[in-house]
Amino acid sequence: MKLNQLIDNESSRDIQSIMLDSREKQANSIFFCLEGLSHDAHGFVQQAIENGAVAIVHRHDDIYRDDAVVYHQVNDVMSTLHDVSNRFYDYPSQKLTMIGITGTNGKSTVMKTVRNILLRFGVNAGYIGTISVEYGDKVLAPSLTTPDIVELNAYLKDMVDSGVSDVCLEVSSQGLALRRVEGIEFDSASFTNLSHDHLDYHKTMEDYFAAKEILFDSLKKDAPFYINQDDPYGKRLLNKHAQRSVTYGLQGDADYRAKDIELYSDKTEFILVHKGIEYPVVTNFVAMFNVYNCLNVIAILHGQGYALESIIAQLVDIEHVDGRLTRIEEGQDFDVYVDFGHAPDSMEKVYQFVRSTLPKEGRLITVFGAAGARDHLKRPIMGKVSSQNCDWVILTEHDNRNEKVIDITQDIISGMPEDNYEFVPIRIDAITKALSMAKSGDAVVLIGKGEEKFIYREFGKEEWMGDDEAARKVLRRMK
Numbered sequence: 001m002k003l004n005q006l007i008d009n010e011s012s013r014d015i016q017s018i019m020l021d022s023r024e025k026q027a028n029s030i031f032f033c034l035e036g037l038s039h040d041a042h043g044f045v046q047q048a049i050e051n052g053a054v055a056i057v058h059r060h061d062d063i064y065r066d067d068a069v070v071y072h073q074v075n076d077v078m079s080t081l082h083d084v085s086n087r088f089y090d091y092p093s094q095k096l097t098m099i100g101i102t103g104t105n106g107k108s109t110v111m112k113t114v115r116n117i118l119l120r121f122g123v124n125a126g127y128i129g130t131i132s133v134e135y136g137d138k139v140l141a142p143s144l145t146t147p148d149i150v151e152l153n154a155y156l157k158d159m160v161d162s163g164v165s166d167v168c169l170e171v172s173s174q175g176l177a178l179r180r181v182e183g184i185e186f187d188s189a190s191f192t193n194l195s196h197d198h199l200d201y202h203k204t205m206e207d208y209f210a211a212k213e214i215l216f217d218s219l220k221k222d223a224p225f226y227i228n229q230d231d232p233y234g235k236r237l238l239n240k241h242a243q244r245s246v247t248y249g250l251q252g253d254a255d256y257r258a259k260d261i262e263l264y265s266d267k268t269e270f271i272l273v274h275k276g277i278e279y280p281v282v283t284n285f286v287a288m289f290n291v292y293n294c295l296n297v298i299a300i301l302h303g304q305g306y307a308l309e310s311i312i313a314q315l316v317d318i319e320h321v322d323g324r325l326t327r328i329e330e331g332q333d334f335d336v337y338v339d340f341g342h343a344p345d346s347m348e349k350v351y352q353f354v355r356s357t358l359p360k361e362g363r364l365i366t367v368f369g370a371a372g373a374r375d376h377l378k379r380p381i382m383g384k385v386s387s388q389n390c391d392w393v394i395l396t397e398h399d400n401r402n403e404k405v406i407d408i409t410q411d412i413i414s415g416m417p418e419d420n421y422e423f424v425p426i427r428i429d430a431i432t433k434a435l436s437m438a439k440s441g442d443a444v445v446l447i448g449k450g451e452e453k454f455i456y457r458e459f460g461k462e463e464w465m466g467d468d469e470a471a472r473k474v475l476r477r478m479k
Helices: 041-050 077-088 107-120 149-161 173-177 205-217 232-240 288-303 308-317 344-357 378-389 405-413 427-437 467-478
Strands: 017-019 029-032 053-058 070-073 097-102 125-128 133-135 138-140 166-170 188-191 225-228 245-249 256-263 268-274 277-283 335-339 364-368 392-395 421-423 443-447 454-457 460-463
Touching: 017 077, 029 041, 029 077, 041 053, 053 077, 077 149, 097 107, 097 205, 107 125, 107 166, 107 288, 107 308, 125 149, 133 149, 173 205, 188 205, 188 232, 188 288, 205 232, 225 232, 225 288, 232 245, 245 288, 256 288, 256 344, 268 288, 268 308, 277 288, 277 308, 288 308, 288 344, 335 344, 335 467, 344 364, 344 378, 344 443, 364 378, 364 427, 378 392, 378 405, 378 421, 392 405, 392 427, 405 421, 427 443, 427 467, 443 467
Parallel strands: 017 029, 029 053, 053 070, 097 166, 097 188, 125 166, 188 225, 225 245, 245 256, 335 443, 364 392, 364 443, 392 421
Antiparallel strands: 125 133, 133 138, 256 268, 268 277, 454 460
16 A cells, blocks of 8 residues: 555555564554553664664654655554554454453453354354454464454454454453554444453553443444443443443343343353343353353344344353363363453352352362462452362462562462462462362362463463363373
8 A cells, every 4th residue: 555545645655564563574664653651662763664664653753764764743643553554454343343342351251152153143253352363264362352453453354355244352451541442443342340450550440440431432323332230330331321221130120131040060041031021041151150241142142133032042052162161071070160260350250159069068179370560469369269269279370470470479378368278389280289189079270371372481471281281181190
């Protein structure tokens, strides 16, 4: 594309790509001087030019100059990036049905399940989120839960070219705060819940909520909201956007309400009430939090025009979402679960569900750690809910990054009211210890990493088999 088709400039120079990272070689690219949390790209203009940038979009005057390069000064580099990215990729979000979701917990389960049901209905649907980027026969590893606008638009353009019609997109609070989806046109958005997480970045729950609210404030006028009205922050969204909101929950007069809920270890049953009509629901998803997730899925798809009876029929044997309360079965006489939850609230809900399935004498054993260089404040809270809800806690490594595992563990221990824990620093050793001490009627919960295939170290990502595969290997060896 010509430069003068992207920005208000006379140059007709060919632009082949959009550069955000000055370290990457991108011939004939346009470089954007974004001001981030730790780096200001204005200081890397020379490197960008050396790696192929032929045009620079900047805000500050004091930058490296090269007579062979086109310079374009603007007041807001990020807004210009969104405009240029949309033009460069030919506005892909406008050609797709964009289904967005935000909240602390449940985003992946809801979006993956909506996509899976759409596929069963014969719809060519894509997914972008924490777990992966998926469309057609492509399954790609995500760089972030919500990619930057250039990467995101590149995916969306390829989806359009591949015949995709609907996209289920997880929208993180950081992605919203950093304006990663500012140029995306959403056709609907959901809010799941809000609990303590990511406060290393947002600092306060009010700032965290304000970031989530950006999604709803920016939606086009006719886009519906699907809101968990049982969540206190959901209520706040509802009060502000009542006329456009569709509600789900267990309480009051929610548009999609669940009652008569029966929880089992391998399924969940409840009655869906919508507009005074009752519909029996049976799903292979388990735990109370998945009742909320199912309600959200039902509301979104029903809003898309699909019949309630057809949606409910798909929930009976819907595909399991990787690392979300996954049962590990290798013939052992105790339960083993792998879960991705790493916010204190989600951990507590998993523990409470697993406890409800145990016989009176059954013990609940958990293995977890906390991420390094991330929210320090939630570490003692994670310790507290684990100590209070479990009989034995094995603390281990998570994504320690540039922190020592023992220091992270001490932060966790500081919140534990009971002396019911031990520290096993290597994750595979901790999993082995938990499984080897479990007896008939017990349950082991491996929580925090889910099926992630890496551990973040100081030097970057290190390969990890995933808690699910680690558990299977240990159980097979025990047999």
